[in-house]
Amino acid sequence: MARSIRLDAVLIQAVIAGALSFAHLHDLAAAAGQTGWKAWAYPVSVDLLLVAVWRRLRTDGPSRLAWCWFLIALVASLGANIATAGLLDLDHVPAWLRILVAGWPALAFLGGTLLAHTSTSAADPAPVPPAPAQEQQPDPAPAVEAEPAPTLPAADPAPAPAPAPAPAAAVPVPTALVDHARKVAADHEARTGTPIDTDILRARLGVPSHLADAIAAQLA
Template identity: 55%
Template structure:
């Protein structure tokens, strides 16, 4: 436990030191480019916030299985701004005579950061795919005691047990029972995660309190953004 706390403290201290140095370099560069007063202090905050926001949005879209090209682009832009300020203040640039091109970049940064932050804030969040556990059909096949009996299997007729005498049992001609092609096989209900079950029940209670009628499984499933195949799973918890 103590070793874990030591590792966490070391990471936090390292992050604070690196953040303070980067903050100071961005402030010095903005001040040298003509942005004095409170504006010089606002530039490091803008760059670091855009960097963190782009990183979190990129990771969230990657976990949801979505393409994160936009957040990755703004993450690289903020990283280039932070890294460029750190390198520029390392003695490679005369802060008393800043080039005009750098002044233009520093002056135009607020518009760039505002545009990138707006796009990141309005990027739609995709619904996360719920974790699918083993279906009842799989569990039944794994448990030999839960295997269907002959009476439950379509197309088969159970024969009576042979008597104690040796009289032959007449064979019964049976015909396989075919299911019409127009009737689809029922889809087994898939177990839902506890968090999703709580959400289903909350929506059902809200619908009942608003309309006075039980909630429709298709309506609850559509509001959760689940595929149509999950209707039976939703209905099992209503």
């Protein structure tokens, strides 16, 4: 049985807009002296950089690196659309625009390499909600030492027993921070195949060592 094809208005609009933008980039590259297959490669390069940045934002979350290259690719695409709207004489392209068009391949290669080989840990860490201030525990009452019983002069006095150390107060961890840490740990295990350790968890979350230990204990 033949499958019915349902046309989506948003998809049709996206195809039309992409085709127009592709043509404008080709026309601008051809006017800047990039003839033949090179003029067709420029719109492919710009659109692929936009796709790579959008995939990075969807998978790894927002970062300054991804947003920077997203703006560069958007300016390149939007600038070509505006330049071909009659504001620029395509028969006499200025020298500075020829320089920008000729230098775009190196810039796009740099952006694609950084997006592909820069790990999430090297980028900006995701904002972490501040941990609440720890409640001050009351100081333990000083132990009262009993007076030693009189002993014979020849015997050495027995040393008084040292007071037992007070139990360490548990570090409170916000639920939102634990949920975020669980996502970071799952992403690390999915990419590397090994569970995340405390040092990497502390570096990814940007929290102190004692708070990272408390989070790791809840993730275990």
